[in-house]
Amino acid sequence: MKPTFQLRDYPIFVGDLLDFFPNWIQKQAYSQYFIITDEHTRRQCLQPFLDGTGLDSDMPGVTIPAGERFKNMATCEQIWQAMFDAGLDREALVINLGGGVIGDMGGFCAATYKRGVDFIQVPTTLLSMTDAAAGGKLAVDFQGIKNAVGLFKNPAAVFVEPVFLDTLPARELRSGFGEVIKHAMIGDPALWDRIVKLDSLDGVNWFDFLNPSIAVKVKVVEEDPLEKGLRAVLNFGHTIGHALESYYLHTASPLAHGEAVAIGMVCEAELAPKKAKLRTGELISIVQRFYPHRVVPESALPELWNLMQQDKKNAAGAVRMALPDAEPYTLHLMDLTYEDLARSLMVCNML
Ligand SMILES: NC(=O)c1ccc[n+]([C@@H]2O[C@H](COP(=O)([O-])OP(=O)(O)OC[C@H]3O[C@@H](n4cnc5c(N)ncnc54)[C@H](O)[C@@H]3O)[C@@H](O)[C@H]2O)c1
Numbered sequence: 179m180k181p182t183f184q185l186r187d188y189p190i191f192v193g194d195l196l197d198f199f200p201n202w203i204q205k206q207a208y209s210q211y212f213i214i215t216d217e218h219t220r221r222q223c224l225q226p227f228l229d230g231t232g233l234d235s236d237m238p239g240v241t242i243p244a245g246e247r248f249k250n251m252a253t254c255e256q257i258w259q260a261m262f263d264a265g266l267d268r269e270a271l272v273i274n275l276g277g278g279v280i281g282d283m284g285g286f287c288a289a290t291y292k293r294g295v296d297f298i299q300v301p302t303t304l305l306s307m308t309d310a311a312a313g314g315k316l317a318v319d320f321q322g323i324k325n326a327v328g329l330f331k332n333p334a335a336v337f338v339e340p341v342f343l344d345t346l347p348a349r350e351l352r353s354g355f356g357e358v359i360k361h362a363m364i365g366d367p368a369l370w371d372r373i374v375k376l377d378s379l380d381g382v383n384w385f386d387f388l389n390p391s392i393a394v395k396v397k398v399v400e401e402d403p404l405e406k407g408l409r410a411v412l413n414f415g416h417t418i419g420h421a422l423e424s425y426y427l428h429t430a431s432p433l434a435h436g437e438a439v440a441i442g443m444v445c446e447a448e449l450a451p452k453k454a455k456l457r458t459g460e461l462i463s464i465v466q467r468f469y470p471h472r473v474v475p476e477s478a479l480p481e482l483w484n485l486m487q488q489d490k491k492n493a494a495g496a497v498r499m500a501l502p503d504a505e506p507y508t509l510h511l512m513d514l515t516y517e518d519l520a521r522s523l524m525v526c527n528m529l
């Protein structure tokens with residue numbers, strides 16, 4: 179069957195694994211397979227994955243602890259060690275079965291193991307299906323800084339199998355929905371209108387949201403694979419969102435990635451220039467409907483600012499944020515001051 183999206187370097191298949199995977203793998207000539215899971219995806223997703231692909235259950239692999247806290251060099255060492263222990267050669271295929279953490283870190287380990295082996299992304303969260311699995315950005319966190327060490331390397335293929343969402347906790351669905359909102363705002367007014375009309379995330383048929391959301395991501399990364407221009411727009415909500423995510427990571431109440439991005443989008447949209455004509459009012463009501471309110475204390479500001487200064491988009495000491503425009507696929511870059519951050523968080527706190 180034809181891929182749902184054919185990018186320059188690789189296909190993305192959306193739908194039943196059984197319809198796509200056996201046919202695809204038959205045309206490849208990999209020497210070995212190696213599967214990376216976390217403790218949850220091993221339990222919830224491995225069996226359906228094996229059923230859908232026909233691969234052997236005793237292929238070598240590694241299971242790592244779940245969560246962003248483990249997206250670091252120490253876990254990479256475990257993964258590389260398991261690859262060496264399994265005797266993987268350069269013709270092997272690494273299978274990343276999990277959310278964005280597994281995709282980013284498994285891809286990073288595969289892309290650097292013996293100077294690089296092929297890998298496929300089999301995303302199991304809404305966030306990774308709609309966003310992280312496509313685009314070839316791979317990274318791990320370093321000394322508390324998100325995605326500080328990494329590279330661009332495309333997967334050999336991406337397989338988006340919506341059935342994995344059946345076991346995904348509601349909070350994780352909500353997190354992934356943050357990126358769906360972002361994509362709609364960047365490039366798809368029709369998708370936006372459907373989101374505006376949504377009352378609840380319960381019982382949503384995610385399949386209907388996956389294709390349009392992935393389509394926006396694909397269009398942006400194909401146009402600007404190495405983030406020289408337009409691709410920065412995918413960082414909407416992330417300048418402030420990433421800082422919030424890092425800030426809360428080691429507290430008793432961490433924010434999921436998409437939850438942090440949802441707050442970040444509202445804050446950043448508040449600071450957007452009028453000429454961007456963003457639908458900020460609608461964005462606020464969507465975020466209020468689906469996300470719990472989080473008051474960010476004023477005492478957090480210096481640390482948040484410090485974290486934002488590490489952001490990779492920055493140039494010459496300024497903190498730079500990326501904003502979309504009412505016109506699809508348009509980017510605005512804006513430098514942010516400490517006062518802007520304080521003001522926008524105050525607005526968010528009062529919502
Ligand atoms: N590379 C990119 O372009 C890109 C884009 C967006 C986000 N990201 C990265 O993605 C990460 C966040 O991804 P995420 O939200 O998928 O987090 P995650 O990988 O930590 O998954 C969230 C939780 O859900 C569990 N889980 C995953 N699939 C499941 C399933 N089907 N059933 C039950 N539980 C399941 C995981 O074990 C984990 O506990 C961040 O590190 C972020 O930086 C990368």
Ligand SMILES: [Zn+2]
Binds near residue numbers: 435
């Ligand atoms: Zn994101």
